Amino acid sequence: MLRRLSVTMTATVTVCLVCSSLTLAASKKPQQPDKFPPNPLEITAPDPLLPRSPKDKKPLTPEESQNLEPALEQLNQQATATLQAGDKVTAFDIWNRELRLRRFLGPLPEVQALSRVGEIAWRENERQEVQYITQRLQAIQKQATKSKKTIDLQLLRAIGQAYQQVRSPKQALQVYEQVLAAVRQQGDTTAEVDILKTLGELYLAWFDYASAAVTYEKLLTFTSSRGESANEVAYLQQLAYIYKQEKQLEKSIKIRNQLAQIYQSQNNFIQLPALKQEIASDYESLARENPSLLQEAFKNYKEAYTIAWQLQQYVPASEALQKLIALYRSQGQMEEALQASQVLLQAQEQAVNFYGLMNAYDQIGQIHLERKDYPQALTAFQKGLQLAQQLNHNEAYFTQQIQKISGQTSR
Numbered sequence: 001m002l003r004r005l006s007v008t009m010t011a012t013v014t015v016c017l018v019c020s021s022l023t024l025a026a027s028k029k030p031q032q033p034d035k036f037p038p039n040p041l042e043i044t045a046p047d048p049l050l051p052r053s054p055k056d057k058k059p060l061t062p063e064e065s066q067n068l069e070p071a072l073e074q075l076n077q078q079a080t081a082t083l084q085a086g087d088k089v090t091a092f093d094i095w096n097r098e099l100r101l102r103r104f105l106g107p108l109p110e111v112q113a114l115s116r117v118g119e120i121a122w123r124e125n126e127r128q129e130v131q132y133i134t135q136r137l138q139a140i141q142k143q144a145t146k147s148k149k150t151i152d153l154q155l156l157r158a159i160g161q162a163y164q165q166v167r168s169p170k171q172a173l174q175v176y177e178q179v180l181a182a183v184r185q186q187g188d189t190t191a192e193v194d195i196l197k198t199l200g201e202l203y204l205a206w207f208d209y210a211s212a213a214v215t216y217e218k219l220l221t222f223t224s225s226r227g228e229s230a231n232e233v234a235y236l237q238q239l240a241y242i243y244k245q246e247k248q249l250e251k252s253i254k255i256r257n258q259l260a261q262i263y264q265s266q267n268n269f270i271q272l273p274a275l276k277q278e279i280a281s282d283y284e285s286l287a288r289e290n291p292s293l294l295q296e297a298f299k300n301y302k303e304a305y306t307i308a309w310q311l312q313q314y315v316p317a318s319e320a321l322q323k324l325i326a327l328y329r330s331q332g333q334m335e336e337a338l339q340a341s342q343v344l345l346q347a348q349e350q351a352v353n354f355y356g357l358m359n360a361y362d363q364i365g366q367i368h369l370e371r372k373d374y375p376q377a378l379t380a381f382q383k384g385l386q387l388a389q390q391l392n393h394n395e396a397y398f399t400q401q402i403q404k405i406s407g408q409t410s411r
Helices: 002-007 013-027 061-082 089-106 107-123 125-142 153-164 168-186 191-206 209-226 230-245 251-265 269-286 292-310 314-330 335-348 356-370 374-392 395-410
Strands: none
Touching: 002 230, 002 374, 061 089, 061 107, 061 335, 089 107, 089 125, 107 125, 107 153, 107 335, 107 374, 153 168, 153 191, 168 269, 168 395, 191 230, 230 251, 230 374, 251 269, 269 314, 269 374, 292 314, 292 335, 314 335, 356 374, 356 395, 374 395
């Protein structure tokens, strides 16, 4: 069969696909053991699926391209099936052949195929294959940006996406920055916003929070000028997260307060308890350097649990109360901590959270102990023990606390 293939090119595509690996393997010379193997994407050996030699730079005719496309899709399917069967080496040999032939359909189809196979190679931990594909992408990028007058933005964006698939963020960012400069020069604000979104996501994915913040601030400026409230909320949420990660708490508070105003204007109160807790937490952190900000922390924790309670969201109400109680205790405000603890008991009862209720009694008992109010502490721990026995959890702990108090009061 191999002899017939070498004599005539009239064999069917199916026969070509089946025999191609052996044909190409026979044409290769043995590798020198002290040399790196060549990039399989740069092999220029004749291929039965091509109407002429790969070294012939003459482009394919539309009819030839149309005939080649289904054959390449068959190669892709064959490689996929081979990988699923567990033969990874042969699968990537087939994909490499497909990628070599995709080059004859033009740069965009080739880049799209490189992106697809590159993602598979990365997922399969085929580092050498990823390197081959990255090198080919770099060559295409260099050629695409050779002329500054005529830049194919669609191709560049495809290259950027391909770089993302092979996890090459620096190269992807470089490409998208080129695209961004081009669309700005054209005055295409819609495309600019689209590219900025991609850049923002890419910066976040690789933990470059400083660059991500600059990008989302630009996006926020665009949406504010256009009155796009839905996008504005999304960008503010991203900025709040970014500034929190960057420990820029003043900016985090500012952004979250903007979000709170938007939620209130939209009567979207369900988002407010968690948001108020975040604001309170930021103020609490800042208060370590500036104690005057503690009042803002107290204020926002109170607003968080109050709004949650009004919405009958007793779980977030309990979370805010627990943080409020902890803050009161850290400041030695035990009376306020006890009052908040009583509200916490009610919240846990409303949420039917018996574990939370048990822990609330433990917390009340600890506060009474700090105040040396042993009878009240004993009552709280006894109620906690009752719940612990029902839950079959932490019984020994509550029994120990009760014994300690009994020992102290009997002296």
